[in-house]
Amino acid sequence: MRTVEEHLRAVLSQLTPLPSLQMALLESAGTVLAEPVTAPVSLPPFDNSAMDGYAVCASDLAVLPVTLPVVGDVAAGDGGVIGIRPGLAARIMTGAPMPGGADTVIPVEWTDGGAVSVTIRQGAAAGNYVRRAGEDVRAGDVVLPAGTRLGAPQLGMAAAVGRAHLMVRPRPRVVVLSTGDELRDPGTKLAYGQIWDSNSFMLTTAVNEAGGKGFRQAFVGDDASAVREVLDDLLARADVIITTGGVSMGVYDVVKEVLSGGGDVEFQKVAMRPGKPQGFGLLDGRCPIFTLPGNPVSAYVSFQVFVRPALRHLQGLPAEGLPVVTATCTEPLTSPDGIEQYLRATLTFADGVYSVRPASAQGSHQMGALADANGLIVLPREVTEAPAGSRVRVLKLPS
């Protein structure tokens, strides 16, 4: 049997990051920058007001109250900015360029609000409520390094420095296909022996959580030619294919049957629980395909351990798995020798320390405990027992 590390290494060694391409700004949400973004101008580009009020000279505020004539208004967006000198004020709005000669903004609340002349009751030092050119970003600064995942603040930053398009690595298009004659769509009636397909919904969502673009290809029965046909069809529109089911020792385990023939996909036993039967390869020599075990918990754990790092690698990011914390386990644990075990668990944080309680149900068909968990305890291969109070590694599940 392969170890988890060996299998992950074998998977990653066959993957190359997706080519970068130019995308319109909104379209690029969730992708990874393939170029550094540099500011062509400083931000703010000009000195401007942080408040609605009056632009004045601080030297006029030595004795209060003081009344000054208002020479005009400056609104945000005004290009032909007026100037003032000591003894004068200009009414100014938030974001409007500072008039030449002014060094201070007095908010309207500190004044009588006059339009022709203004009486100021409360003063301030020079620079009050003035936002200086370049105090946010300097022209030439790298505001987003290559390798940044583009979330909302990063897209805002790119727009703020004038970018309409970005060179990015796209979110991998991942198609999820369940297999099994017993499967039916949720929302339909079941005959005895049938179950609703849950893996494809779960994994399509997990793909999106991991930064890919998930597509559900429903399910296909345990029929070799039907499986072959669907997979051939998916090749045209997937960067990655995930199947579940049909990879163990059963006589109807057709995924293995279909894919082991061509030599594209290698089937392995990995020394982990759940998730022992794994397959990975390049379909048609080019499209990465993960054949995950059909048991729902096994499929989910396999996804987090192997597929998540692979999706990151395809986007040119470090091939990391879920974030890890160390926690004190509330219960004694046992684990088979030589097997890396993943236990569904509840992680809590109190008084600066993490505690973790394993679920009582750990069968790989038991979705209830998975849906209830927010962590996976990882017991390494060499650990066979961990008494209550042991410090254990816990993967934090996406929330």
Ligand SMILES: Nc1nc2c(c(=O)[nH]1)N[C@H]1C(S)=C(S)[C@@H](COP(=O)(O)OP(=O)(O)OC[C@H]3O[C@@H](n4cnc5c(N)ncnc54)[C@H](O)[C@@H]3O)O[C@H]1N2
């Ligand atoms: N003789 C052996 N039997 C099994 C072994 C073994 O080593 N020797 N390994 C067991 C382990 S471990 C796992 S995991 C499973 C893997 O099974 P398959 O990948 O072949 O999956 P199936 O047989 O198709 O289904 C297994 C189980 O999962 C349910 N399932 C499948 N797809 C879905 C879905 N989309 N949604 C919900 N549930 C699904 C299916 O009904 C079965 O109950 O093999 C063990 N057997």
Ligand code: MOO
């Ligand atoms: O390894 Mo299976 O993946 O335990 O249920």
Ligand SMILES: [Mg+2]
């Ligand atoms: Mg099977």
